[in-house]
Every structure is written in structure tokens, then in C-alpha cells.
Amino acid sequence: MATVFMKWLETSPTAYDRGIQLLTLGRIQRIKERIANAYVHAGMRVLEIGCGTGTLTAMMAARGAEVTGIDASPSMLAEAERKVAQEGLEDHVTLKYMDAVLIGERFPPASFDLIVSTLVFSELSPYEQRYILEACKTLLAPNGRLLIADEVIPTGALRRLFYYVVRLPLALLTWLLTRTSATALRDFESLLEQTGFQARAVASHLGGSLVLYDILPAEIARAEANLPPTVIGRLQHRVTFRTLLLDLWLLFFRIIPPYPKVRTGLYMIGNPTPESPVLVTGNFDLTVRRVVKAIDGKVNVWLLVADSAGINVWCAAGGGYFSAEKVIAAVKSSRLEEVVRHHALILPQLCANGVDGWRIRKEIHWGVHWGPAKARDIPAYLDANRKKTDAMRWVRFPLKDRLEMVTVTLGFYGLLILLPVFIFWRPMFWPITFSIVGLSYFYAIVHPWLPGRDGLYKSIPLSLIALAGLLVYTTVWNPLPAVDLFHWMVILTGLSVFTGAELQGMSPLMRGEQANWGWEAVIGLALVALYWLVPLALGWR
Amino acid sequence: MSMQPTLLSSLKEHLTLAKELRHLEIHFYPEKCKGVWQCYEVCPVGCWTPNYEARVAIFHDPEKCIACGACVLQCPQDAIELK
Structure with a gap:
């Protein structure tokens, strides 16, 4: 179950597009249109660093350019491929899985007339930025041009204040809606200068926080000595x-x-x-x-x-x-x-x-x-x-690690299960909280002694122990009516299966938890059905 | 046609993965092995032991295998498969 939710929480290619649109209030689209319309001509060789979902790639190819798009995310590339194919531009586009840093090693010198990159540099460390800029210099053909659009932290106190007041809530909203986040560049113009480029901001949006730079190699190349020494x-x-x-x-x-x-x-x-x-x-x-x-x-x-x-x-x-x-x-x-x-x-x-x-x-x-x-x-x-x-x-899964991982699981699933219980089933909140926390830590402790190597398999003895505990409780302390007893048996079995299966993904020692996913779902549904149907069938009230 | 991974599509993907993962097994072709011991170096559960005299790796305890694929990826001779 864990990975299903993680997958969902992850930024997906299409959510990324929407997120970036929202985060820039639609301005990034205008910048992309401007790049394609004002700078791209038919036959031009273009390299797009970080093509993402291929929005700009397709726009540039549609203008007749030969575009090479690279990205370090296979899922983004797959989406880009789909977009390019949809518009019938496959013959003009080459898409490659590649880390931006490696462009200098993978393409011959002077092989592009235009290199473009939107919202990539802000994700990189200053060393990576520097390395890529130097590679761009060798990759650009004579009269070649570099276009970089990115989020920057604006200069000037007022603009900066405006930036933080507007951006922070926007960033939070964007993350909540699309799980997309972005960072901003600091001091980018001086880095461009140090690496031997001349930059001009040709478009500025959102109070100077989203900028398109038109960048040309400096006429008089600055000596390499101008670069500040690398500080480690x-x-x-x-x-x-x-x-x-x-x-x-x-x-x-x-x-x-x-x-x-x-x-x-x-x-x-x-x-x-x-x-x-x-x-x-x-x-x-x-x-x-x-x-x-x-x-x-x-x-x-x-x-x-x-x-x-x-x-x-x-x-x-x-x-x-x-x-x-x-x-x-x-x-x-x-x-x-x-x-x-x-x-x-x-x-x-x-x-x-x-x-x-x-x-x-x-x-x-x-x-x-x-x-x-x-x-x-x-x-x-x-x-x-x-x-x-x-x-x-050899990896072991000692008690300390087990306790830690159970807590990690509880933090998330605790919320996932207990929040709905708290809202819709208030009287059961404390008993279920107590059961799930108790079962989880008990499982973490006895884990090595439960038979089997598989979490789902181990959950069988776990649920038997839980049911034995319930039996002792009802006979010694508090005799439960038949219907309550039955309901608790179902709940405890369900929680045991859940606990056993969930800890599966928490150590390299066991096969990925996906292996149990289908069974976990089937057992869960069966238990829910039992919970409702058996008392109905037997006429308990 | 949308590629948006919803909870439902994530679920489907993982059910498919689950089916595959359950049946993955190591297939070892010792005749290809040159005794580089990378499998032994990377296996986190101890399924591999080097036989130094014969310069060949030994695969044992298949029930311990977690199908992580490390030995498959690091074997320079392509002597190991996971399928």
C-alpha cells in the first residue's frame, strides 16, 4: 500500500505541467511561446536541456527546427515522446535520457545553433550550473545563442518582499494540488559573466522572479582565472x-x-x-x-x-x-x-x-x-x-531498525486510517488507535520469531495472537456481546494483515511489498464484507 | 487520453508489478562465470559465495533471494538472469 500512495504523491508528468503553470501563473507558457516564435527558425539545430514533458520541444519542432531534447526523468521523457508523436513531429525531434551535466561529453563541439533550458538551472547546484555553462560554450556553433528561463530571487528589497509574500503561499498551494515544487536561482547573472557569457534579460514576469535570459558568448573571452576557486x-x-x-x-x-x-x-x-x-x-x-x-x-x-x-x-x-x-x-x-x-x-x-x-x-x-x-x-x-x-x-533488520520503521509506517498510515475513523466513527477512535499502535510495535518486536519470511505470512500468527488477546479480554475483564466480539475479531484480523504486509517494504531483507499488494486488497475487501454480512445473515442486532 | 496517474492507475500498476515480482527467480549460468565476484560483493542477503579454486561463483539459498537484481546488473559476463 505504501508505494501506491507514494506513487500518487510523487509529481507525475501531467501534474508537473499543471503545477508549473500554476506556480508561474501561466507566465512560463508565454515565455515558451516567445522562445519558439522569436528565436527559432527552420533548419536550426536546437538542444533543449531538461525538455520535461516536451511542451517547448514540440513548439520548436513545429517551427521547423531539428530539436534534441534531453531529460533525466524517464517518466517525463515518455510523456514528451507521446506529445511529440501526437503532433507528428517525430522526424524533427530526438529525445534522450541524459543528465544535463553530461552534455559536453555526449555531443560534439559546435553542434547546436541554439541551446534552451527552462526551469532546470534552479534545480542544480552552483557547480553543476557552472559545468553545464562551460559545456554550452563549446557546444554552441559560431553565432550560437543560449536561452535560459528560470525562477530567480529578485533584487531590491521591495521586490524581494513582494516575492516572498506572493510566492510562498503560491508554492504551498501548488504543492498541495500537484505535488510540484521548485527553487529559485540566486546571483545567476554573475555566474554567467564568470563563465564567459553576456546575458540580457529579455522578459521579466511576476515582479522580476521569472526571467528569460538571452545569452551570447562574451566578445572578449575572460581568462579562466576569473572563476572563483571551487570551495569545498x-x-x-x-x-x-x-x-x-x-x-x-x-x-x-x-x-x-x-x-x-x-x-x-x-x-x-x-x-x-x-x-x-x-x-x-x-x-x-x-x-x-x-x-x-x-x-x-x-x-x-x-x-x-x-x-x-x-x-x-x-x-x-x-x-x-x-x-x-x-x-x-x-x-x-x-x-x-x-x-x-x-x-x-x-x-x-x-x-x-x-x-x-x-x-x-x-x-x-x-x-x-x-x-x-x-x-x-x-x-x-x-x-x-x-x-x-x-x-x-549482509543486511540485518535489528530491533532498533524495526522499531524505527514501524514508527515511520505508523506516522503515515496511522493518519490514513485514524483520520477517517476520527471523523466518521468517533466512538471507535481510541480503541482502534490503541490496537493499531499496539499491534505494530508488538509485531516489530516479535518479527524474527514469527514463522515465514513473508510479511503477509507472518501476519497469520500475528492475527491469531491478537484474537487470543481479544478472547482473554472478553472472558476475564469485559464480556462483549456476540456482535461486538465478532466485529472486533474482524477488525483485529484486518489490522494484523495490514501491519504484517506494510512492514514488508521497510527492509531490503524482504521482497518488495508490492508482492503482497493484491492479497492485502483481497483480504481487506473480504473482511469488510464479513463485517457487514455475517451479523445481517445471522440476524444479530 | 490522459496519463494522469490516479490512485486507481497507481493501484493497477502495482498489482501488475506484484504479479511479476512474486515469480522472479535467479537463473545462473556457471559456464559463463569468470569469477569476478561482483555478485558476492553486492548481494545484501548472502545468496552468493565465491569458489576461489574453481574461480566460479556459487548460488545457494534461493529462498533467501529478494529479487533486487543487484547481481544481475553488476555481472560483467551476463551470467545471471532474473526472470
């Missing part, structure tokens, strides 16, 4: 009010997007030297903080945070959000080769289900080592010269 931040293990609040939120509502993210890029932990090992991880805030906590003060390493869409590495790799493409992009944009004197990456073992190690080895010639499954084993793994013991390799 240091991550330290700290407990602050913010981390405590975040931990509390993540304990109950971890599976509700948008997920807290860490800026992608290279970081120091301790005082690493050019010989120190490089660890790679995803950009989920909790993941990064747990890795830092495990390492800080013990070993000196470089930590390369790659984009995993703010999801833990196991789920992100399994769901296609964390891939070799993302790791390669992080290695390139962070200029890791200029920082360290070796070519070895240590990847979390638990991303091996989606990050193709051989692609990284073959494409950028970096060695890939599979680190331990759990962050806490990293210091021992490094001390032993990257030797992994079986204990570091």
Missing part, C-alpha cells in the same frame, strides 16, 4: 534544533515528498588529502547526515553527494532515480579529478540494484568498489583497506 564545504556531525526537528518529521512522515535534500557536490569529512578515499552517496538529507555521523572524527574522506532525488540509495536505485548517469554527472561536475590523485570510488553496496558499476568503469575510467551495506561500518571497512566482511555485506 566540510560536513560535520552536529545536533542542532534544526536536525532534531527534521529527525522528528522524518521519523513519522519520511515517505511524504518533497524529501529534504542536501546540495549535490563534493564535501570534506575531516581533513582529507588528495590520497584520501572518495565515498559516494545519495542526496537524501537523512542519508548524508547518517554517513557523516558514522565517519566524522574517525577517518578523513571525500564525500561525493550525487542526485538521488532526495530518496535513500536503495529505494532510489531500485526506482530508477539513482543511476550510473547520476554518479558520472557528480564526478564530472565536482571536478573530482582535479581534487584527488586516485581514480577509485566507493559506492554504497545498497545502490548496486540500480547503479551500473561497469558503466562508470568503462565510461569515465574510475574504479568502483562496493562499500559496506550500512554507513556505520565505513570506518572499519576503510581501516581494513576496503576489505568487506560478510557481516558488513
Whole structure:
């Protein structure tokens, strides 16, 4: 059940379109029309970085341009493909799955007359922005042009005040309606200047917060020395009010997007030297903080945070959000080769289900080592010269993890079940709350001793125990009338099945919870039917 | 024709996934194995053990397998399939 709701909560391609329209109050469409009408001519070779659902791609192809659209989201690309096919423009459009950072490596120099990008740069870290801009310079043919439309934080106190007053409620509303969110660029014009471009804002909407830049390579190329030196931040293990609040939120509502993210890029932990090992991880805030906590003060390493869409590495790799493409992009944009004197990456073992190690080895010639499954084993793994013991390799599901994951499940499903109960079935609120919380924690504790490896299977003994408890209650403390007793038997069985099946997705140790989904639904419906029909049939009142 | 994933379409997708996932099994072709041990390196549940003398991996405890696909993806010889 968890993944069904997560899927629904996730931004979908069409919801994204609507969300962006709403977030920009329709202005983004005007900008796209302007790009297509004023800058695109027949026969032009156009690269669209982050084509998303293909709105602009199709508009430019319709004007006769040869458009190459790249995007790092397979679902967005699928929607773009559909849109392009619908308008019969397949012959003029090439769509590719590609991380924006890698355009410089994947296309030959001077191969585009126009490069466009809308609402992509604001999603990237400053290093990625810089890397892509430099690539754009080589990819543009003579007289080529770069067009970037994005959200920016306006300059000037009044405009900025207006921006925050209008934007924050709008952003919240947009997220609630479409689960789409966006960030804004800071100081983009100076970055353009530093990378050797001349930019002109040719359209400005929403109080200067949505801007279209018309960008040309600077006539006199500035020396590379003008670029500010790359500053690599240091991550330290700290407990602050913010981390405590975040931990509390993540304990109950971890599976509700948008997920807290860490800026992608290279970081120091301790005082690493050019010989120190490089660890790679995803950009989920909790993941990064747990890795830092495990390492800080013990070993000196470089930590390369790659984009995993703010999801833990196991789920992100399994769901296609964390891939070799993302790791390669992080290695390139962070200029890791200029920082360290070796070519070895240590990847979390638990991303091996989606990050193709051989692609990284073959494409950028970096060695890939599979680190331990759990962050806490990293210091021992490094001390032993990257030797992994079986204990570091095999995932366990100890009590502490089980209690944590049960709480994570309860935070979300508790609400999902208890809120309707609270509204429509008030007298049952406390008994059901007590049952679901009690059953969940009881299950977490006895989990390893219940027979079977499958959550649904384990829920059979769980419901038997619950029913035994009910029997003791009714005989010893409070004899229930037959109809109530029957109803409680059904409720407890249902909650047990739900609890057993839901914890399935909470550890890599068990097959994905989807495996049980069908049965969970069938049993649920059967129980609801029993709940109503049996008392009716037997004439209980 | 709309692609909007509703609760219903998400449900359908997961029911299909559920059916597939239940029946996925590892098929190992030892004659292709060159003993690179990537499967052993990445398996989170311990289904693989290296046989160092024969330079071949051994697949055991199939009932432990969670069908995550890590060994399949990391095998350079395409000696493992999940189907």
C-alpha cells in the first residue's frame, strides 16, 4: 500500500505541467511561446536541456527546427515522446535520457545553433550550473545563442518582499494540488559573466522572479582565472534544533515528498588529502547526515553527494532515480579529478540494484568498489583497506531498525486510517488507535520469531495472537456481546494483515511489498464484507 | 487520453508489478562465470559465495533471494538472469 500512495504523491508528468503553470501563473507558457516564435527558425539545430514533458520541444519542432531534447526523468521523457508523436513531429525531434551535466561529453563541439533550458538551472547546484555553462560554450556553433528561463530571487528589497509574500503561499498551494515544487536561482547573472557569457534579460514576469535570459558568448573571452576557486564545504556531525526537528518529521512522515535534500557536490569529512578515499552517496538529507555521523572524527574522506532525488540509495536505485548517469554527472561536475590523485570510488553496496558499476568503469575510467551495506561500518571497512566482511555485506533488520520503521509506517498510515475513523466513527477512535499502535510495535518486536519470511505470512500468527488477546479480554475483564466480539475479531484480523504486509517494504531483507499488494486488497475487501454480512445473515442486532 | 496517474492507475500498476515480482527467480549460468565476484560483493542477503579454486561463483539459498537484481546488473559476463 505504501508505494501506491507514494506513487500518487510523487509529481507525475501531467501534474508537473499543471503545477508549473500554476506556480508561474501561466507566465512560463508565454515565455515558451516567445522562445519558439522569436528565436527559432527552420533548419536550426536546437538542444533543449531538461525538455520535461516536451511542451517547448514540440513548439520548436513545429517551427521547423531539428530539436534534441534531453531529460533525466524517464517518466517525463515518455510523456514528451507521446506529445511529440501526437503532433507528428517525430522526424524533427530526438529525445534522450541524459543528465544535463553530461552534455559536453555526449555531443560534439559546435553542434547546436541554439541551446534552451527552462526551469532546470534552479534545480542544480552552483557547480553543476557552472559545468553545464562551460559545456554550452563549446557546444554552441559560431553565432550560437543560449536561452535560459528560470525562477530567480529578485533584487531590491521591495521586490524581494513582494516575492516572498506572493510566492510562498503560491508554492504551498501548488504543492498541495500537484505535488510540484521548485527553487529559485540566486546571483545567476554573475555566474554567467564568470563563465564567459553576456546575458540580457529579455522578459521579466511576476515582479522580476521569472526571467528569460538571452545569452551570447562574451566578445572578449575572460581568462579562466576569473572563476572563483571551487570551495569545498566540510560536513560535520552536529545536533542542532534544526536536525532534531527534521529527525522528528522524518521519523513519522519520511515517505511524504518533497524529501529534504542536501546540495549535490563534493564535501570534506575531516581533513582529507588528495590520497584520501572518495565515498559516494545519495542526496537524501537523512542519508548524508547518517554517513557523516558514522565517519566524522574517525577517518578523513571525500564525500561525493550525487542526485538521488532526495530518496535513500536503495529505494532510489531500485526506482530508477539513482543511476550510473547520476554518479558520472557528480564526478564530472565536482571536478573530482582535479581534487584527488586516485581514480577509485566507493559506492554504497545498497545502490548496486540500480547503479551500473561497469558503466562508470568503462565510461569515465574510475574504479568502483562496493562499500559496506550500512554507513556505520565505513570506518572499519576503510581501516581494513576496503576489505568487506560478510557481516558488513549482509543486511540485518535489528530491533532498533524495526522499531524505527514501524514508527515511520505508523506516522503515515496511522493518519490514513485514524483520520477517517476520527471523523466518521468517533466512538471507535481510541480503541482502534490503541490496537493499531499496539499491534505494530508488538509485531516489530516479535518479527524474527514469527514463522515465514513473508510479511503477509507472518501476519497469520500475528492475527491469531491478537484474537487470543481479544478472547482473554472478553472472558476475564469485559464480556462483549456476540456482535461486538465478532466485529472486533474482524477488525483485529484486518489490522494484523495490514501491519504484517506494510512492514514488508521497510527492509531490503524482504521482497518488495508490492508482492503482497493484491492479497492485502483481497483480504481487506473480504473482511469488510464479513463485517457487514455475517451479523445481517445471522440476524444479530 | 490522459496519463494522469490516479490512485486507481497507481493501484493497477502495482498489482501488475506484484504479479511479476512474486515469480522472479535467479537463473545462473556457471559456464559463463569468470569469477569476478561482483555478485558476492553486492548481494545484501548472502545468496552468493565465491569458489576461489574453481574461480566460479556459487548460488545457494534461493529462498533467501529478494529479487533486487543487484547481481544481475553488476555481472560483467551476463551470467545471471532474473526472470
